[in-house]
Structure formats: structure tokens, C-alpha cells
Amino acid sequence: MSGAQRGGTSSPAAPGTLDIIMARKRRELAERPRLAPRPRPEPRDFTGALLRRAAGRPVTVIAEVKRKSPSGGAFPHSDVVAVARAYEAAGASAISVLTDGPDFGGALEDLVAVRAAVSIPVLRKDFLVAAREVEESALWGADAILLIADALEDGELREMLATAHQVKVAALVEAHTEAHAERALAAGARLVGINNRDLATLKTDVGTALRVMPKLRSRSQVLVAESGLKSLAELRAARDAGADAVLVGESLLRDADPGRALRRLMGEDGGSP
Numbered sequence: 001m002s003g004a005q006r007g008g009t010s011s012p013a014a015p016g017t018l019d020i021i022m023a024r025k026r027r028e029l030a031e032r033p034r035l036a037p038r039p040r041p042e043p044r045d046f047t048g049a050l051l052r053r054a055a056g057r058p059v060t061v062i063a064e065v066k067r068k069s070p071s072g073g074a075f076p077h078s079d080v081v082a083v084a085r086a087y088e089a090a091g092a093s094a095i096s097v098l099t100d101g102p103d104f105g106g107a108l109e110d111l112v113a114v115r116a117a118v119s120i121p122v123l124r125k126d127f128l129v130a131a132r133e134v135e136e137s138a139l140w141g142a143d144a145i146l147l148i149a150d151a152l153e154d155g156e157l158r159e160m161l162a163t164a165h166q167v168k169v170a171a172l173v174e175a176h177t178e179a180h181a182e183r184a185l186a187a188g189a190r191l192v193g194i195n196n197r198d199l200a201t202l203k204t205d206v207g208t209a210l211r212v213m214p215k216l217r218s219r220s221q222v223l224v225a226e227s228g229l230k231s232l233a234e235l236r237a238a239r240d241a242g243a244d245a246v247l248v249g250e251s252l253l254r255d256a257d258p259g260r261a262l263r264r265l266m267g268e269d270g271g272s273p
């Protein structure tokens with residue numbers, strides 16, 4: 001789905017960052033053979049983990065590991081396994097692992113290593129474009145995958161969701177706008193993420209999820225507010241707008257101690273939930 005289609009006009013639009021990444025992903029997939037099968041570890045319950053909120057915390061947290069990002073540049077922690085362990089010790093409910101190499105410095109091997117190092121569910125965060133990658137993600141140990149509604153056609157979304165269901169991997173379907181979130185629900189998504197970051201322009205507005213989530217609450221099993229979250233007040237606002245969980249990376253990864261940063265974010269300083 002191109003930038004022009006996203007804008008709903010017929011005039012040509014310059015491709016945004018997401019369009020450029022998705023075009024690269026489609027090329028890479030067309031050029032590589034199917035990954036060799038491997039024994040799959042027993043899946044962990046991603047949905048259940050996001051819905052089991054500890055007393056005193058406003059929401060559950062999916063804490064993200066990545067070495068760099070297009071909007072944030074390089075992060076000061078290259079050992080993603082050590083960071084994931086620190087997140088788990090601090091009370092993260094799940095870990096999001098960026099497996100894209102060129103833009104995020106990740107690899108599928110990071111997913112395997114992180115999953116072996118923690119006992120909570122692991123989300124494969126990448127820019128998946130085909131059902132075959134959903135199967136591969138499951139074999140490489142993903143308990144959940146991310147699908148980006150803004151970048152996938154309805155048919156692709158449906159097929160990838162059906163495959164996720166078949167191979168028993170949870171699918172978090174992300175959207176930036178209400179219209180794409182409605183497409184996600186119509187395609188059968190039960191776990192919906194609202195990304196505060198516009199992946200075309202990389203502008204982030206933490207009010208985005210607050211505006212969109214109340215319209216989806218009654219029809220989503222799990223609602224996740226994503227990107228740009230930095231404070232306990234923002235987590236409380238996300239909860240009040242209907243979020244079960246938040247997905248947080250950069251504000252934790254900028255801290256010298258990402259585990260401590262996560263505790264602070266969740267209000268482990270004695271504040272009320």
C-alpha cells in the first residue's frame with residue numbers, strides 16, 4: 001500500500017520511510033529461498049501475558065530491544081540479550097525484538113538468543129510481507145509477530161492472520177490511523193496496536209493512541225499503545241483510553257540502565273496506579 005493510497009488521493013506522493021522499507025522487504029523476500037525448517041520451541045502465551053497486569057501497575061509493558069532505528073539513530077546498548085534479561089527482571093510482560101538488519105541492526109538470531117535468555121513471550125518485530133514469513137517466525141521461536149496494517153493489502157492481512165492462527169503464533173496488528181485499525185479488525189485481528197509514530201514521516205504524537213483506542217476498545221481483545229512513551233503519566237493516560245499494554249523502546253534504551261528505566265516508567269517509585 002503506497003503513500004498515495006494511504007492518503008486516499010490519486011495524485012502521486014513521495015514514498016515515506018515505511019514504503020521504502022516495505023519495498024526492500026518485498027525484494028529481499030523474492031530473492032531468498034525459504035528458511036530451513038528447525039525444531040520449534042513450545043509457544044508462550046503472549047495474549048495472556050499482556051492481560052495479566054500486576055497490582056500497582058497501570059498497564060503491562062512490552063519492552064523493546066533494538067540497536068538503532070531510522071528516527072532514533074544508534075542506541076547505547078548493543079547486547080540485546082543483556083537488555084532483555086534486565087527488562088524481564090524489572091517486570092516486563094513480553095520482549096519485542098527487532099529482527100530487521102539494515103534499519104534496526106537486528107537479526108533472527110537475536111530473536112533466538114533473547115528467547116533462550118528469558119522466560120516471558122517474545123514478539124518478532126519486523127516488516128513481514130508474506131504468510132511464509134509468519135511460518136518461519138514461528139519456527140524461529142516467535143511467540144508473536146507484528147503485522148503493519150498500513151503497509152499490507154486486505155488480502156495479505158487476512159492470509160497472514162490465518163497463517164498465524166494455524167501455526168499458533170499471536171499476531172499484533174498495528175495501525176497508525178482509525179481507518180487502518182478498522183481494516184485490521186475487519187481482517188480478523190484480535191490484538192490491535194495503535195502506533196503513535198507515523199511510519200511515513202516518523203513524526204510521533206503520543207495523543208494518537210489516546211484518540212483512536214476508545215473507538216476500538218469494545219471490539220479488541222487486547223489494545224496496545226505504541227511508540228514515544230516516556231513517563232508514568234503517559235502510561236496512565238494510555239490505560240484510561242483503553243490500553244491493556246504499551247510497547248516501549250527508545251525511552252528505556254536511552255538510559256544507561258534500561259531495567260531501572262523500566263521500573264521507573266511503571267511507577268515502581270511508590271506512586272499510585
Ligand SMILES: O=C(O)c1ccccc1NCC(=O)[C@H](O)[C@H](O)COP(=O)(O)O
Nearest residue numbers: 069070071072199226227228248249250
Ligand atoms: O522507530 C522508527 O524510526 C521506525 C521507522 C520506520 C518503521 C518503524 C519504526 N519504528 C517501529 C516502532 O514504531 C517502534 O519500534 C516501537 O513502537 C517502539 O517505539 P519507541 O518506544 O518510540 O522506541
